Amino acid sequence: MTVTQSSTCPYPLYENTLNELPTATHTPSAYNVVNGVGGWSSGTSQCVTCYLSTQTNEDSGPVGYGTSIAFTSGGQVDCSVGGIIWDPIIIGNIPVCVIPTTEETAVYGTEATTETQFAQTIYDTAGDNFGGQTVTEGNAAPGQDTCWGTWSIGPRFTGVPTNPPSTWPVAGGQMTGLPNTWGPDVVGWSTTAVTYYRALDPAHGVPIPCGFRGYQSLTISCPSGMTATYTPSYGNKLTATIEQSNVVNCRNDMNNSACQTITY
Amino acid sequence: MLFSIIVFVTMLSTVHVQAQAQNDQARQARHSRYMENAEVQHLADSITITANDARPLAQAVTALSEEYGWAIDFEDPPYYSKYDLVDDTAPQWRVAHPGTKGVTVIAGDTFRTQFLNTPGTGTSPAEAERVLDSVVSDYNASGNPGRFTVRKEGDGRFAIVDAYVKDENGQEQTISPILDTPISIQREIRDANTTIEVILNAVTVKRQIKVGSFMVPLNALAQSQVTVGGENIPARILLQQTLFEAKMKLYWRLYYDHDVKMYGFSLLPLMKANYDASGNRVLLPSR
Numbered sequence: 001m002t003v004t005q006s007s008t009c010p011y012p013l014y015e016n017t018l019n020e021l022p023t024a025t026h027t028p029s030a031y032n033v034v035n036g037v038g039g040w041s042s043g044t045s046q047c048v049t050c051y052l053s054t055q056t057n058e059d060s061g062p063v064g065y066g067t068s069i070a071f072t073s074g075g076q077v078d079c080s081v082g083g084i085i086w087d088p089i090i091i092g093n094i095p096v097c098v099i100p101t102t103e104e105t106a107v108y109g110t111e112a113t114t115e116t117q118f119a120q121t122i123y124d125t126a127g128d129n130f131g132g133q134t135v136t137e138g139n140a141a142p143g144q145d146t147c148w149g150t151w152s153i154g155p156r157f158t159g160v161p162t163n164p165p166s167t168w169p170v171a172g173g174q175m176t177g178l179p180n181t182w183g184p185d186v187v188g189w190s191t192t193a194v195t196y197y198r199a200l201d202p203a204h205g206v207p208i209p210c211g212f213r214g215y216q217s218l219t220i221s222c223p224s225g226m227t228a229t230y231t232p233s234y235g236n237k238l239t240a241t242i243e244q245s246n247v248v249n250c251r252n253d254m255n256n257s258a259c260q261t262i263t264y
Numbered sequence: 265m266l267f268s269i270i271v272f273v274t275m276l277s278t279v280h281v282q283a284q285a286q287n288d289q290a291r292q293a294r295h296s297r298y299m300e301n302a303e304v305q306h307l308a309d310s311i312t313i314t315a316n317d318a319r320p321l322a323q324a325v326t327a328l329s330e331e332y333g334w335a336i337d338f339e340d341p342p343y344y345s346k347y348d349l350v351d352d353t354a355p356q357w358r359v360a361h362p363g364t365k366g367v368t369v370i371a372g373d374t375f376r377t378q379f380l381n382t383p384g385t386g387t388s389p390a391e392a393e394r395v396l397d398s399v400v401s402d403y404n405a406s407g408n409p410g411r412f413t414v415r416k417e418g419d420g421r422f423a424i425v426d427a428y429v430k431d432e433n434g435q436e437q438t439i440s441p442i443l444d445t446p447i448s449i450q451r452e453i454r455d456a457n458t459t460i461e462v463i464l465n466a467v468t469v470k471r472q473i474k475v476g477s478f479m480v481p482l483n484a485l486a487q488s489q490v491t492v493g494g495e496n497i498p499a500r501i502l503l504q505q506t507l508f509e510a511k512m513k514l515y516w517r518l519y520y521d522h523d524v525k526m527y528g529f530s531l532l533p534l535m536k537a538n539y540d541a542s543g544n545r546v547l548l549p550s551r
């Protein structure tokens with residue numbers, strides 16, 4: 001810090017300031033107010049050349065889904081000799097994007113003989129209604145396929161298809177009238193693949209049962225246009241197993257699992 | 265006399281066991297040569313693609329598609345002769361099923377192609393056609409199974425279709441690609457998945473050979489409504505219309521298996537290779 005004497009500053013005051021400099025400190029303060037909750041909070045004073053930092057976290061309390069809430073944030077650094085030396089402030093609104101904390105899956109029906117339709121119901125602790133929002137599927141991790149061989153007439157399953165992405169409106173489409181429910185998410189092998197692998201895998205040296213395994217991530221859209229992934233980083237495990245006389249399709253979701261065994 | 269017969273049977277049996285052991289060794293060697301993906305090498309003014317697979321042209325074409333983001337469909341011919349197929353029966357299965365017919369695989373092996381790479385390559389359908397013609401021409405001269413032609417399908421889309429297979433005498437036999445089959449389906453609004461099923465079923469009925477949907481992006485297709493149909497229209501055109509109306513960047517693979525006399529139809533996402541500063545190849549969905 002450099003102190004210079006202005007023409008209006010009397011010498012004793014200038015001298016005092018110079019004397020105080022070696023013991024001067026800087027004190028950081030943080031200001032965070034979200035939805036009317038919060039305020040100023042001071043951190044620890046530090047020497048004038050030391051790194052300093054302070055942080056506060058505020059909980060807005062319950063907010064309405066799809067609304068925007070006001071926030072103001074700022075900070076100050078107070079010099080024990082020179083007073084306030086840094087004072088930025090930010091004011092704005094945060095669009096609320098509430099994400100499901102729970103998802104349960106259930107068998108909804110059968111599609112194309114060997115595939116299973118699953119319906120999912122999502123919840124959060126506040127009991128919000130997610131109706132009208134969109135759930136989009138992604139690939140959380142590479143998939144595995146124990147049926148495939150280089151001789152196969154089909155490609156190897158390498159993961160949940162994301163191009164084009166599959167999307168479902170919550171409580172829309174086939175799930176209209178079912179609050180907070182999206183789907184159907186179809187999991188399984190085609191009848192062609194089941195018949196083919198059963199007939200040829202053993203002679204090629206690939207044992208039956210065999211199957212695929214994929215890891216699905218899910219993202220929900222919010223009215224503000226934001227999107228948020230709500231599944232854990234490892235995703236939901238989807239499996240489809242070809243047995244001698246059955247196919248078994250399973251969806252291992254965040255909070256439960258559901259399987260359908262189809263005799264085919 | 266009895267002694268002679270026993271000796272003869274023993275000799276035959278020995279010859280059979282030796283032939284089987286050679287078969288198994290050849291199978292193992294072939295499997296070890298197969299490549300996971302074709303290798304793309306960028307040289308000063310050219311690109312070399314090396315493939316080794318039962319369907320080496322399909323593997324090379326996939327690499328090419330990823331290199332430039334081109335939509336290239338691929339269709340197997342109905343291979344059936346000893347010139348195009350080799351035994352692929354697992355030894356342990358053969359032991360457990362003596363006297364039962366085993367299984368085969370297309371006799372594809374190494375295929376290498378090189379083509380001129382200019383700054384304009386990949387920028388226009390004409391350039392794509394030039395490269396594809398060069399690659400397919402190299403393949404047709406490589407001695408690998410089948411002979412193919414390039415079809416320009418419009419809208420930047422191409423198909424590599426079967427033209428010839430070998431018969432049991434090793435003579436080339438002209439093929440009528442199965443997706444050229446004219447079919448009639450009701451023009452109505454259906455989801456894209458159902459539309460594809462309807463088209464493939466119509467081909468199955470018309471050609472009396474199973475053409476089944478093997479692996480497609482089910483959820484995305486089921487969520488897309490299309491209006492496709494007409495009288496005596498090649499199945500290929502109807503499939504193209506379905507994908508076009510569904511606005512999906514997908515390409516198809518139509519593979520044939522002689523052991524079950526069946527075609528499998530699959531739709532795969534169009535990917536594009538990106539190279540980082542170290543030259544590492546990363547595939548991203550083509551948007």
